[in-house]
Amino acid sequence: MPISPIRRQRRKAARPGELLAAALDCFVAKGYAATRLEDVAERAGVAKGTLYLYYTNKESLFKAVIQEGILPVVAENEAIAAQHNGSSFELLEKLLDNWWRRIGCTAYAGIPKLMVAEARNFPEVAAFYYEHVIARGRAVVGMALEQGMARGEFRRLDIQTTIDVVIAPILMLLIWRFSLACCQDGSADATLYLRIHLDLLRQGLRAAQV
Amino acid sequence: MPISPIRRQRRKAARPGELLAAALDCFVAKGYAATRLEDVAERAGVAKGTLYLYYTNKESLFKAVIQEGILPVVAENEAIAAQHNGSSFELLEKLLDNWWRRIGCTAYAGIPKLMVAEARNFPEVAAFYYEHVIARGRAVVGMALEQGMARGEFRRLDIQTTIDVVIAPILMLLIWRFSLACCQDGSADATLYLRIHLDLLRQGLRAAQV
Amino acid sequence: MPISPIRRQRRKAARPGELLAAALDCFVAKGYAATRLEDVAERAGVAKGTLYLYYTNKESLFKAVIQEGILPVVAENEAIAAQHNGSSFELLEKLLDNWWRRIGCTAYAGIPKLMVAEARNFPEVAAFYYEHVIARGRAVVGMALEQGMARGEFRRLDIQTTIDVVIAPILMLLIWRFSLACCQDGSADATLYLRIHLDLLRQGLRAAQV
Amino acid sequence: MPISPIRRQRRKAARPGELLAAALDCFVAKGYAATRLEDVAERAGVAKGTLYLYYTNKESLFKAVIQEGILPVVAENEAIAAQHNGSSFELLEKLLDNWWRRIGCTAYAGIPKLMVAEARNFPEVAAFYYEHVIARGRAVVGMALEQGMARGEFRRLDIQTTIDVVIAPILMLLIWRFSLACCQDGSADATLYLRIHLDLLRQGLRAAQV
């Protein structure tokens, strides 16, 4: 029984993912320009030319890294928000926590730093990222804030701006880990960081108890 | 006729600053690798070769951009903290506000994004930046927090981690402006952003009133 | 169809030799610094980048030119000396003659001039050349002289210095051909030159007949 | 009494010589291409621009180095030959010895190596050198040989070729000292070398005593 064609099939199907994973690692570690396609190929265990069978050039590989990298996650938080019943702050907690667990602990964790570093060189990719990740992420957080304010659970603040303030520490946590964290002595404890962020938010957002 | 050598002298003295300013703009806009020294020279209004009269190579120019870019500011916040009397939160307010006004509104505003983007390619520069900017900035904020907790003005939280949470939105604000901000419709209002961050913090840090 | 990979293989195996030949020609004609790698590539019928697939940089190409250029020849004279029986002067004759025919008439003829011209810029290469070519060549000539003196065929002279005097006209012949020879009207007759050198030596070295 | 204008005058008159001396050193040590005019200027103790007040460009400086470098010597040997009375071999001895002492021990000693190394890049300079140094030097040696053969002091050999054989060890001695000599353990004894060369020649040239 010749299993090999099936395996080859499997192999072929797995290729794009392997290539993207290798590319993501390289891009995050060294930036777009300093990443040599030869390194990506080597890390993926293929020859340089093989990359071009799957992606037309370096830029399209970069786009794919960003785009594929976020597809697994974008919808989840929206589902969480839709299904949630409970306090608005509990929803915020769930959202930030989920985002951390589903992005922060995965291979995709490096994408925000990568996107930030290259946004100005790849405006379309940045626009895509903004639209499909940032905007949707902001929208969900915005919903939680609106709901909380409507209910009287949160005090009234400008929502669009508050969204940014709420999200910033999470983004910063990721960016930090892929940039200056190497200079720190003890690597910061992400769990503690998130807990304190939420602690401050809980009390900070709370509406004045009459 | 007799003033000319002086003029020349003046020109030569001014050159490094002009070159650094041009380089900072380019590096921030396009990243280290994508910045061509020819562009830097052109923006500074000199020829390519002139750059090499002042900086031995691209890397040393980059280092100078980072190092010179921060020297003007590091000490200020420390002075503010030393001179402050008033509540600890007022000190935090002053610090964040000053940092914003002295960095965020100047040409140096792009440095954090640049440093974040290139930290892994220039570990020594990152270490220098961490030691001379980040560490000192964190220390001042840490002092304010400690003082506030000691006085009973703030509730007790892990200080090192709280520092990061407090600083993160400020860093993120700058990074954002030099990366994905271009994708946003209305550019966010920094003043409002800072106000809300401080609002949330004020209430979030406050010790329980018995 | 099936022979093609072999052909490619053959090509790749032949490349280094073709590149070295082209580089030797250029280096000898124009010197190290004035030789542009693009010219070498063009002469070898390849693109600039191809050179770098085989030699890491200009200097390593230069080293390879010198080192590969002499490997073919160094051992021959030693073999001749080992096998010789006959008068010591006949051995000297054989050695000089062989050296001329095996180096002087080949593509390697330009190496001594090249080495002389660049010795001070590439001390390690010069040391390598001295050790593997000059020293061994001197040793063989030295053996012939010692033998001749021991037998009473040659008169007694300082051997180390006599070696240099004996070899000098041969080296000079090569160096001349690749430098000032172009200014001469009739290019000198190398055969006659060697004959006269040996004629003078035969009589000059002869021990006084009692 | 203001001596300064005189001194300045003297200084100015001395400049070309100082510049040539510095240039000769640099050219000999590193070759034409690898010599930076800035180095020449520094060695001469002047600014870069000053060089251009005396020589229009690098090439003309090189030409001057060669041409000035030999002017002091060319005529001497001719005078020696004209005044000589005594055996022809004694004349040869005088010529070689004088040449060694007047060139070999001076700063001009490096010129032959320099000329050899750059002859192909500067054909006109080489032609000049050939005509004014080589040709005249060969002519004087040729005269000695002819005279000796005519007198029956030397045996008959092709004169033009014999000239080259006689001169070669002297040239090689100089060339060697400015190239591969650095690789040798004990630097060769030039006096001994010349003595042996002449010893071999004396006996080698001698006509058969009937």
Added chain:
DNA sequence: TATGAATGAGTATTCATTCAT
């Protein structure tokens, strides 16, 4: 499909040369 040898456009860097002072 997959390979990797070959290509050549693009950039950092050097240095002879100029010229305002």
Added chain:
DNA sequence: AATGAATGAATACTCATTCAT
């Protein structure tokens, strides 16, 4: 005459991309 700041042409080297196999 002398300076040295400034220039820009020239060249080593890199790496994305192609294509014969």
